[in-house]
Amino acid sequence: MKNLHNLFLAFFLLSGSPLMAQDALPERQADFTFAKEGEGIRFQPLMPPLVQKAGAPAAYYTYFWEFGDGAFSREEKPSHRYAQPGEHEVILDATAHYDNGKKAKKRKNKVPGERREALAGIALPDVFEEKSKQAIAMAANAMPRAEEELTLVISYRNNGFVTTDGRLHLFFNEKKYKTAHFDFLEARTHFGETADPLFSQTLPTHTLPVSGWTALSLRSSAGACISWQDNDATFSILQDMLNNARSAYREEKAWRFTGLEAGDKRNLFVSLAGTSGMLKDTSAFIHLEVVFAPDDPATAPERFELEIEIVASHDPNVIAVSDNRVSYRTLGSKNFDYKVQFQNNGEGSASTVELKVEIPDGLDMTRMRPIKWHPECPICPKTPTDRSCLDTASSKNGLIFTFRNIYLPGSRQEGVDDRDSTKGFVKYRIVADKDMPKRSFRSRAKITFDKNPPIYTNFTKTRFKTGISPGLKAGYHFAPDSGNTGYFFLGASLSPYKPWRIYPQIELLTGIKGRTDAPDQMFTSADTIVHPGALTRIIRTDSLVKGRQGHLSLELPVLLRKNFTGYFGAGVGGALQIFFENGERSTQTRTINSLVSPDKPEPVAADTILFAAVSSTYSETRTRFAAFADFTFGSVRAGPNLGIRAGAVLGRRKEMKPFVQVSLEMKL
DSSP: OHHHHHHHHHHHHHHHHHHHHHHTOOOOBOEEEEEEETTEEEEEEEOOOOOBOTTSSOOEEEEEEEOSSSOEEOOSSOEEOOSSOEEEEEEEEEEEESBOSOOOBOEEEEEEEOOOGGGTTOOOOOOOOTTOOOSEEEEESSOOOTTOEEEEEEEEEOOSSSOEEEEEEEEEEETTSSSOOEEEEEEEOSSSOEEOTTTOEEOOSSOOOOTTOOEEEEEOTTSOEEEEETTOHHHHHHHHHHHHHHHHEEEEEEEEEEEEOTTOEEEEEEEEEEOGGGGGGTTBEEEEEEEEEESSTTSOOEEEEEEEEOOSSOOSSEEEESOSEEEGGGGGGOEEEEEEEEEOOSSSOBSOEEEEEEOOTTEEEEEEEEEEEESOOOBOOSSOOSSOEEEEEEOSSEEEEEEESOOBOOTTSTTOOOGGGGEEEEEEEEEEOTTOOSSOEEEOEEEEETTSOOEEOOOEEEEEEOOEEEEEEEEEEEOTTSSSOOEEEEEEEEEESSOOSOEEEEEEEEEEEEEEEEEEEEEEEEEEEEOTTSOEEEEEEEEEEEEEEEEEEEEEEEEEEEESSSSEEEEEEEEEEEEEEEEEEEEEEEEEEEEEOTTOSSEEEEEEEEOOOEEEEEEEEEEEEEEEEEEEEESOSSEEEEEEEEEEEEOTTSOEEEEEEEEEEEEO
């Protein structure tokens, strides 16, 4: 028994230890050292050990450095020269890839800077696209992940000819998602930018009104007073940018900048914290937007939208989708954008990269088109070529994208320091069929570099939002064995929109019936008085009731239905019926008083008394319960359909009375 107890305890500890370790991952802290080297300072990261993810390529760190003067670097061991004296706060934020541990906390240290005349012309790094004329751009230090900090770099510059003041507007947390993805932490400014509380706010759920803004008086840094009218083209463009952003995002932050000279360039850093609710939208595209709003109308405003994917782990081989929740009602006009990202983690370059993407049922592969891809190359021609190109094809299970004759260096290749040069992606658009089943669907990609073993990405998953389909209903109700008791009814129904499985439906019906002749009713009673040894008295009373009656009814049917095809459905259910009856009665009474002798069959004497008819009105409420089966023909998921409902009603005297309803329903 003791050995059995020890064996059970050992099994519990061994089986539970992975869970315990997962729930209590140790905290990790990034650190770095620095030392003078030539005219600058060399920085060296000191990182905690990586926790290798099983089955994944070798884990590694990527680095993001802020040097405290507006400059930054993504190198592992950067060297930086300061143009200004004094201390600067340097921040190291490292991201672990293919790692199972917690994110290492970023490190902040004070570093001295020395002014040297020879360093006055130091170029400030930026996130602008190469050879672009952008006035504003934005980049993130990593992909967003739940409960992790994200750093944004906002680069802006003056492409005009005069010095200007202005504002930077940052928008985040899209309204199309139910949960907020980010909390604002802080902004780090290095060129005198100041927060503008007038615009930094949580936005309303509707577009802000702009009526009445007849003019906006601004003062440029040159001192001239400029008035922007509503019909001014520059002001109108800027207002459209801001209004569109405010209608799409929940939150806005803004900063004032001053004295931005022609050709001048600056960086602003923003820290956002990923919320726990971000987990719901893993593998989805999300967007952040920034607007450059100069005061001087001679300098054009500009907007920049950053598209990034929410990840469950920092894996560079990933697939994401533009919508992870979609309304079934608008599915017929919906396009889905997918993006497959990959990285060559080998020790050598790759010349062929093949992406096989699983496509779920309901997405039309024949209407797919690639939107953007990297490495940039033309689509492959029909005839074979030795030039770099992207080949697109389809198979029974999905799409195949193949980069041919390219050069994609490996991240562990000797002499390769820029990890971004080892990455690529394909973004494509695909259309949903109108009759796509109302089931969640997902995609995954298999990536093969040359002839190496394939790498599988995560799954994207798109779910359908709950859609409600109201309906209008009209019909006729009759009971075959109850005479002329039929009536017309009107009502409404509520059910899921275009359901594919068993689904509930609830209805509210109201019927009205004018007064019609009610069936005649005869009530008879008799009293017998026996006198021993004498005649017997029999008093018989007959009452004939005639009348007219009508009613107003309310009916609440609840049923479970299933659409077997797009044109036939069936269901079963029950209903509560309430009848508010009203009418008039006319009662005529006849009394026969007779004496009967025990020796003679015929009455000895008889008297008949007739009472005149007595009229009265009445109203009463009756409640009944019904069970039924239901059949529909026509456009049963959405549109007009014909319904036949047959069942039985539990009457006042506990008897079951059959009924039939025929109706026409329009489901919206």
